[in-house]
Amino acid sequence: MQIFIILGLPLLLAPLGYLIARQKIIGVVNAIGYALVLLASILLLKERVLSGEGRSFLGFIYLDGLSAFFILVISVVALASSLYSIGYIKKDMEAGVVSGRKAKLYYLFFNLFCFSMFFVPAVNNLGLMWVAIEMTTLISAFLVGFYNTKGSVEAAWKYIIICSAGIILALLGTILFSSAFSISGLSRSLNWSDMASVAHILDKNILKIAFIFILVGYGTKAGLAPMHTWLPDAHSQAPAPISALLSGVLLETALYAILRFGIIVIKGVGFAYFGNLMLLLGLVSLVISSAFILVQKDLKRLLAYSSIEHMGIIAIGFGLGTPLAVCGALLHVFNHALAKSLMFFGAGDIVSAYKKHNMNAIRGVVKALPFAGIMLLLGVFALGGLPPFCIFISEMMIIIAAFANGSYLTAALMLLFLAVIFGAFIYHFGKMLFGNLPKGMLPPGEPLSSKLAFLFLFFPILTLGIGLLFIKKDLLWIAQGLFQL
Amino acid sequence: MRQILLFGILTSTYLMCIAKRMPALVRSFRYQSFFIFLITLAAGFSEKRIDYYFVALLILVLKVFIIPALLNLTARRINVDENLGLFVNAQLSLVAALVLSxxxxxxxxxxxxxxxxxxxxxxxAFAVIFIGAFLMISRMKALTQVVGLLVMENGVFILASSVSGGMPFFVEIAIFLDVFVSVIIMGLFVFRINKLFTHIDVTKLSRLKG
Structure with a gap:
């Protein structure tokens, strides 16, 4: 039942800009809508986890714990992003960068984008899931090219071409999966629940090749290196609330698709095949992103590369595959979405105050933007994985699982590169946050809605970081149910 | 019969490799889509399936008429020279296509x-997919990349209809719509690129680095 609220509200909110004249009311109504969506998705997750099994509606929607969890992650970031959009769009309109007509378009595409992302975890048919993921690309390309500058249009073009080409390979993989299903003498179907129930009798050879195509195809969208090349451009050129959505949840929806196919492969071929591929891609992502983070000059590109790093960590977690690692990886999906959105909001405030992306030219953020500056400082610690923030717990879980599993090399590499990346982050942000204001610059002031967005994200980062220490055991049990191995 | 049609598809794909100008490329794409239409129609006859007729009709309308017309329209409207800008010349492209086949x-x-x-x-099917990918990376103009994507998508369609007996009907429809929408959106972006940069040469889109 809740799923109809989750899917319906974004669609209802989409034409909002054309119904209400006052700009501020549009933003507020939008945020209230997403608060309701968040409520519905919390109820949905609770129901799915308690019942512990999948349930389908009308044949084409299928919900189990895993999909409910991803829906929750999307709705949290969507609410934060809609809160932050209020102040952000207002500032852009005052600066004359965005006209009233474009602001309406912004809310239209924002809602359609959220709808298409909610659709991905809800749908049962793997073909329709492909369509939904391609839809997320097409809609968000407009948002990436929103400012219509040379840089943003170039980024949008690269984004749409690379992701579409990648995702065609994913369609190829989907077809190979369905052919493995149809030559085993069963009726034709693309439903995940049908395929997963007979995975053990499917042709192993075809499953293996098909999964490679899936991994390259959806891996492109998930930002796993070496297919990540569109990501820094798109994330750095999009408006800040959209960067948060792209980085926090768009990548995760593609990862969700990989996991869905992964479950079939694990059942059909065995865990080692899936695990090794994920470990490999995860480690490559970690290594490549750390190199780019070290030498980065552009603030938003820095955060974009950090997304690649965190997708790598998540891939490593699923690649290890022990209950503790899977639990850590799922938690990391949530934690990364929170922390990265917070950082992108902070970066958005900095860019609109200083009018530049170059980190060497930005000084004294704490003086210019006291609230956002403090939040950014805490966010850097959270993103780097320091206690008492929640990313510490999830990274710790994955590293402990690696040691317990005997994958010492993975654990050692992960620790090494995490340390390098943390050092680079402290260096970059230390220079930017402190120091004196540039001459003649006045503190621009911070709207209440942005502060609310920061607090809304920071509260769970802190409480989860402390609270998880006490309820770890139940969590393991739940995680095992979510990702049924 | 079926074999002849398959060779027709392959030949039209090779024609794309030697096309040097946009209208020639679009024409070859039209031939390719037409052969796919015939193959789907033939499959509908032999297996007596009504939904195949409908899919065939969609291919005819979308891929033989509307999408090529849109591509031609875009190419004419942006009014730059129609050369594709080959990284790899026609002969070498043909050799590459044979190797890929x-x-x-x-x-x-x-x-x-x-x-x-x-x-x-x-x-x-795989040859068409690989050659489509090759076209995407070996031509400089933005519109060629759109055609390359469409060629890859055609290849995936052939694979789906031959290997797993086609996808469920409504999925097929959804994918067609999706392809159609993506062509329109990419066309819009080609317009924007042309307006901002006064060219559509993707090798010169290199502002964002590192």
Whole structure:
């Protein structure tokens, strides 16, 4: 039942800009809508986890714990992003960068984008899931090219071409999966629940090749290196609330698709095949992103590369595959979405105050933007994985699982590169946050809605970081149910 | 009969490799889509399936008429020179296409679906996909990349209809719509690129680095 609220509200909110004249009311109504969506998705997750099994509606929607969890992650970031959009769009309109007509378009595409992302975890048919993921690309390309500058249009073009080409390979993989299903003498179907129930009798050879195509195809969208090349451009050129959505949840929806196919492969071929591929891609992502983070000059590109790093960590977690690692990886999906959105909001405030992306030219953020500056400082610690923030717990879980599993090399590499990346982050942000204001610059002031967005994200980062220490055991049990191995 | 149509698809794909100008490329794409239309129609006759007729009709309308017309319209409206800007000249492209076709033969044999007629269709499908990808990376103009994507999508369609007997009907429709929307959106972006940069040469889109 809740799923109809989750899917319906974004669609209802989409034409909002054309119904209400006052700009501020549009933003507020939008945020209230997403608060309701968040409520519905919390109820949905609770129901799915308690019942512990999948349930389908009308044949084409299928919900189990895993999909409910991803829906929750999307709705949290969507609410934060809609809160932050209020102040952000207002500032852009005052600066004359965005006209009233474009602001309406912004809310239209924002809602359609959220709808298409909610659709991905809800749908049962793997073909329709492909369509939904391609839809997320097409809609968000407009948002990436929103400012219509040379840089943003170039980024949008690269984004749409690379992701579409990648995702065609994913369609190829989907077809190979369905052919493995149809030559085993069963009726034709693309439903995940049908395929997963007979995975053990499917042709192993075809499953293996098909999964490679899936991994390259959806891996492109998930930002796993070496297919990540569109990501820094798109994330750095999009408006800040959209960067948060792209980085926090768009990548995760593609990862969700990989996991869905992964479950079939694990059942059909065995865990080692899936695990090794994920470990490999995860480690490559970690290594490549750390190199780019070290030498980065552009603030938003820095955060974009950090997304690649965190997708790598998540891939490593699923690649290890022990209950503790899977639990850590799922938690990391949530934690990364929170922390990265917070950082992108902070970066958005900095860019609109200083009018530049170059980190060497930005000084004294704490003086210019006291609230956002403090939040950014805490966010850097959270993103780097320091206690008492929640990313510490999830990274710790994955590293402990690696040691317990005997994958010492993975654990050692992960620790090494995490340390390098943390050092680079402290260096970059230390220079930017402190120091004196540039001459003649006045503190621009911070709207209440942005502060609310920061607090809304920071509260769970802190409480989860402390609270998880006490309820770890139940969590393991739940995680095992979510990702049924 | 089926074999002849498959060779028709392959030939029109090779024609794309030697096309040097946009209208020639679009025309070859039209031939390719037309052969796919015929193949789907033939499959509908032999298996007596009404939904195949409908899919065939969609291919005819969307891929033979509307999408090529849109591509031609875009090419004319942006009014830049119609050369595709070949990184790899026509002869070498043809050689590459032949090599890719052989690779797809080896690849589809390795997949091990067995029956002969399936093997042929799979080879053609993979060849079309690979050559589409090759077109995307070896031509400089933004519009060529759109055509390359469409060629890859055609290849995936051939694979779907030959290997797993096509996808469920409503999925097929959704994918067609999706392709159609993506062509329109990419066309819009080609317009924007042309307006901002006064060219559509993707090799010169290199502002964002590192």
């Amino acid at each position: 052989y690779c797809s033969w080896v690849f589809s044999r390795g997949l091990g679906f067995g029956q002969y007629h399936k093997l042929l269709a799979m080879t053609v």
